[in-house]
Amino acid sequence: MHSGGMNSRPKGRLNISSVGPRFGSAKVASAVIRGALILAVVLSALLLIAIRPAQAQTETVLYNFTGGSDGGYPNSRLTSDGKGNFYGTTGSGGLGYGTVFELSPDSSGGWKETTLYSFTGGADGAWPVYSYVIFDSVGNLYGTASLGGNGYGVVFKLSPVGASWTETVLYSFCAQIWCMDGADPMNGLIMDAAGNLYGTTWQGIFGNGTVFELSPSGGGWKEQVIYTAETNASNPGLTMDAAGNIFGVSASTVFELSPNGQGGWNGNVIYTFNHPKLGSTPVGTPAVDQAGNLYGTTAFGGAKGYGTVYKLIPGTKEWKEKTLYSFKGGPKDGSRPWAGIVFDAAGNIYGTTDWGGKSAVGTVFELVPPIGTGKYYTEKVLWNFNITDGSEPEASLMLAGAGKLYGTTQFGGSSGNGVVFKVKMPVNSPISTSQGVR
Numbered sequence: 001m002h003s004g005g006m007n008s009r010p011k012g013r014l015n016i017s018s019v020g021p022r023f024g025s026a027k028v029a030s031a032v033i034r035g036a037l038i039l040a041v042v043l044s045a046l047l048l049i050a051i052r053p054a055q056a057q058t059e060t061v062l063y064n065f066t067g068g069s070d071g072g073y074p075n076s077r078l079t080s081d082g083k084g085n086f087y088g089t090t091g092s093g094g095l096g097y098g099t100v101f102e103l104s105p106d107s108s109g110g111w112k113e114t115t116l117y118s119f120t121g122g123a124d125g126a127w128p129v130y131s132y133v134i135f136d137s138v139g140n141l142y143g144t145a146s147l148g149g150n151g152y153g154v155v156f157k158l159s160p161v162g163a164s165w166t167e168t169v170l171y172s173f174c175a176q177i178w179c180m181d182g183a184d185p186m187n188g189l190i191m192d193a194a195g196n197l198y199g200t201t202w203q204g205i206f207g208n209g210t211v212f213e214l215s216p217s218g219g220g221w222k223e224q225v226i227y228t229a230e231t232n233a234s235n236p237g238l239t240m241d242a243a244g245n246i247f248g249v250s251a252s253t254v255f256e257l258s259p260n261g262q263g264g265w266n267g268n269v270i271y272t273f274n275h276p277k278l279g280s281t282p283v284g285t286p287a288v289d290q291a292g293n294l295y296g297t298t299a300f301g302g303a304k305g306y307g308t309v310y311k312l313i314p315g316t317k318e319w320k321e322k323t324l325y326s327f328k329g330g331p332k333d334g335s336r337p338w339a340g341i342v343f344d345a346a347g348n349i350y351g352t353t354d355w356g357g358k359s360a361v362g363t364v365f366e367l368v369p370p371i372g373t374g375k376y377y378t379e380k381v382l383w384n385f386n387i388t389d390g391s392e393p394e395a396s397l398m399l400a401g402a403g404k405l406y407g408t409t410q411f412g413g414s415s416g417n418g419v420v421f422k423v424k425m426p427v428n429s430p431i432s433t434s435q436g437v438r
Contacts, residue, residue, distance in 0.1 A: 057382045057383055057423055057424065057425050057426065058423070058424050059364075059383045059389055059390075059421055059422070059423050059424075060421065060422045060424070061389050061390065061413060061419045061420070061421050062103060062111045062406075062419070062420045062421060062422055063103055063111050063113050063419060063420045064413040064414040064415060064417070064419050065090060065093065065113075065413065065415070065417040065418045065419065066093075066415050066417055067092065067093050067415060067416075067417035068093060069093070069094060069115060069118070070090075070093060070094075070099070070101065070113050070115055071089075071090030071092065071093035071094050071098065071099035071101055071115060071118075071417075072090055072091075072092045072093035072417035072418060073090055073091040073092045073093070073410045073411065073417060073418050074088055074089065074090045074091065074101075074395075074408040074409075074410060074418045074419075074420070075091055075129065075130055075394045075395055075408065075410040075418075076088050076089045076128065076130055076131055076132040076133075076188065076395050076408065077132045077188075077339070077395040077396040077397070077398060077407065077408070078103075078132070078395075078398045078406050078407065078408065078420070079132055079133055079134060079135065079398075080398060080400055081135065084104070084105055085102055085103065085104045085105075086102070086103040086104075086398075086406065086420070087100070087101070087102050087103075087116075087133050087141065088100075088101055088103075088132065088133065088408060088420070089101070089128040089131050089132065089133060089143060090128075090418070091127055091128065091129050091410070092127070092417075093118075093417070094115060094117075094118030094119060095118040095119065095120055095121070096121065097118070097119040097120060097121040097125075097126040097127055097145075097147075097148070098118075098119050098126065098127050098128045098145065099115050099116075099117060099118050099119070100115075100116045100117045100128070100133060100141065100143065100158060100165075101113055101114065101115055101116060102114045102116055103420055111420075116141075116158060116165045117158055117165055117167050119145055119148065120148075121147075121148055122148060123148065123149060123154075123169060123172070124145075124148060124149075124154070124156070124167055124169060125144075125145030125147070125148035125149060125153065125154040125156055125169065126145055126146070126147040126148035127145060127146045127147050127148075128143060128144060128145045128146065129146040129186055130186055130187045130188070130235045130237075130394070130395070131143045131144045131145065131146070131185070131186075131187060131188050132187075132188035132395070133158075133188065134188060134189055134190070134191060136191065136195070139160055140157050140158065140159045140160075141157065141158040141165075142155070142156070142157050142158075142170075142189050142191070142197060143155075143156055143158075143188055143189065144156070144185035144186075144187070144188065144189060144199055145185070146184050146185060146186055146202070147184070148172075149169060149171075149172030149173060150172045150173060150174045150175060151174065152172070152173040152174035152179060152182075152183035152184055153172075153173045153183065153184050153185045153201070154169045154170075154171065154172050154173065154185075155169070155170045155171045155185065155189070155197065155199065155214055155221075156168065156169055156170060157170055170197075170214060170221045171214055171221055171223050173185065173201060173204075175223075178205070178206075179203065179204050179205070180204070180205055180225070181204070181210075181212070181223055181224075181225060182201030182203070182204035182205075182209075182210040182212050182223075182225055183201055183202070183203045183204050184201055184202040184203050185199055185200065185201050185202070186200065186201070186202040186234070186235065186236065187199065187200055187235060187236055187237040187238075187285070188237060189238075190238050190239065190240050190246070192240065192244065194215075195215075195216055196213055196214065196215045196216075197213070197214040197215075198211065198212065198213055198214075198226075198238055198240070198246060199211070199212055199214075199238065200212070200233075200236045200237070200238060200248060202232055202233075202234075202236075203232060204225065204228070205225065205228050207232070208228050208229055208230060208232065209228070209229040209232045209233055209236065209250065210225045210227065210228050210229070211225070211226050211227035211228075211229070211238065211246070211248060211257065212224065212225050212226065213225075213226050213265075226257060226264070226265040226267070227248075227255065227257055227265065227267040229248075229250035229251075229253075229255070230250060230252075230253070232250070232251055233248075233249050233250045233251045233282070233283070234251070234281075234283055234299075234338075235283050235284055235338060235339065235394065236248055236249055236250070236283075236284075237284055237285025237286075237340065237396075238285065239285055239286050239287060239288055241288045241292065244258075244259055245257065245258045245259075246258075246265075247286045247288065247294055248285075248286065249282040249283065249284070249286065249296065250282075251281060251282075252272060252273050252274070252280070252281070252282070253269045253270075253271065253272045253273070253282070254269070254270055254271045254282060254286065254294065254296065254312060254319075255267060255268065255269050255270060256268050256270050270294075270312065270318075270319045271312055271319050271321055273298060273301065276300075276301040276302075276305070277301065277302065277303060278301065278302075278308070278310070278321060278323055279298030279300070279301040279302050279307070279308035279310055279323060279326075280298055280299075280300045280301035281298055281299045281300045281301070282296055282297070282298050282299075282310075283296075283297060283298065283299045283337070283338055283339065283340075284296060284297055284337075284338065284339040284340035284341075284396060285339070285340040285396060286340060287340055287341055287342065287343065289343065289347075292314050293311055293312065293313050293314070294311070294312040294314075294319075295309070295310070295311050295312075295324075295340075295341055295343070295349065296309075296310055296312075296340055296341070297309050297310070297337040297338075297339065297340060297341060297351060298310065298337075299336050299337060299338055299354075300336070302323065302326030302327060303326035303328075304326060304327065304328050304329055305329075306326070306327040306328060306329040306333075306334075306335030306336060306355075306356065307326075307327045307335055307336050307337045307353070308323050308324075308325060308326050308327065308337075309323075309324045309325045309337070309341060309349060309351065309367060309377075310322065310323055310324060311324050324349070324367055324377045325367055325377050325379050327353065327356065329355075329356050330356065331356075331357065331358045331360070332381070333356055333357075333363075333379070333381065334352075334353025334355065334356035334357055334362065334363035334365055334381065335353055335354075335355045335356035336353055336354045336355040336356065337351055337352065337353045337354065338352075338353075338354040338393075338394040339351065339352055339393070339394055339395050339396040339397075340396045341396065341397075342396060342397050342398070342399050344399060346369075347369045348366055348367065348368050348369070349366065349367040349377070350364070350365070350366055350367075350382075350397050350399065350405055351364075351365055351367075351396070351397065352364055352365070352393035352394075352395070352396075352397060352407060353365065353393075354392050354393060354394050355392070357381065357384035357385060358384040358386070359384060359385060359386040359387060359391075361385050361386070361387055361390075361391040361392055361411075361412065362385045362390075362391065362392050362393050362409065363381050363382075363383060363384055363385065364381070364382045364383040364385075364393070364397070364405060364407070364423050365379060365380065365381055365382060366379070366380045366382050366425075367379050367380075368380070382405070382423055382425060383423050385409060385412065387411075387412045388412065388413070388414070389412065389413070389419070389421065390409030390411075390412040390413060390418070390419045390421050391409050391410075391411040391412030391413075392409055392410050392411050392412070393407055393408065393409045393410070394409075394410055395407060395408050395410075403424060403425040403426075404422060404423075404424055404425075405422065405423045405424075405425075406420070406421070406422050406423075407420075407421055407423075408420050408421070409421065
């Protein structure tokens, strides 16, 4: 819930340290507990009223969710179909268990929201928490729901059929004893060139999170766990480089999975966050540049304890970490980034913070690489959310077109149920002199 103080507001997070495996006779009770915990992610804020501050950039709310049939509390990033339409998920609303939606420009210059699918909470899944959707080559959508199915979440496919969409559950988790196949998927999927799907579960083997592979097999799908994280992670996404290596995060590490040439995978921790000044609790989906460097965020730690943006540079023997920016918190800066970053062709980095800014409900930020012999990235707050235009963004941004960033906030807007927004930057906008901390 929000409190009046900027540094005292508790977060509606899943308590990853206090929830263990749920099996046997405790399954029903545990499912109720898990449902309450996951709902806390999307139902933990009170509406406030704030005045929009004057800012050089412009923010436009493309859609205000109502929490009804259109869904509510979106905390996934958006996916573009390349035709100007955006797709995403909501953690609640619809029939009560979340939705998959499409946002399309209309003839009047506004945007139309269409609910493609409403989860029922049964075998089809429930509550797609942090779950973005992806397209295959023929226009089907794929994603995850954190509960439903066997009670421990599903991987689903939506297929266009005429003017509607049909859902197919590809896999229901905890189909194996002790949930050896994983439980509670909490992010989206990636797909390789062969059509195999990869994702993460928040729990699974002995309570630890997993990375799974889902492969087409005999008209169905075969699931296998290819990596077990030593600790659970919040909002743990995956990314794949051009060579087919997969990168992800646990609650304290960044790991790499490499094909072993025999149909399996070799897992390796490439960096451990064991010094708070360099960041702690990596979150979100890492990003890889063309040189093979890896970028991400930590929700905590750094010079002031409000989180960081980091870069991992591959070496001959080990990866080297460089802190690109440490958030300062307070009204002039963001804090608690809860998602990954995106970068443009010039190497500028863009992301969101879930907290901080002038209204203490999050920001959109830009990091600009050092020029010449400079050592530090410069940070600029592109937008301060004020609740009426969105609150607490927890998803990565989408960069579409020159200077246009699109995203979601899980709260705020006209009814408090979250928004889809656009931030447009003016050409040659000035860069602030706020310095990062290495």
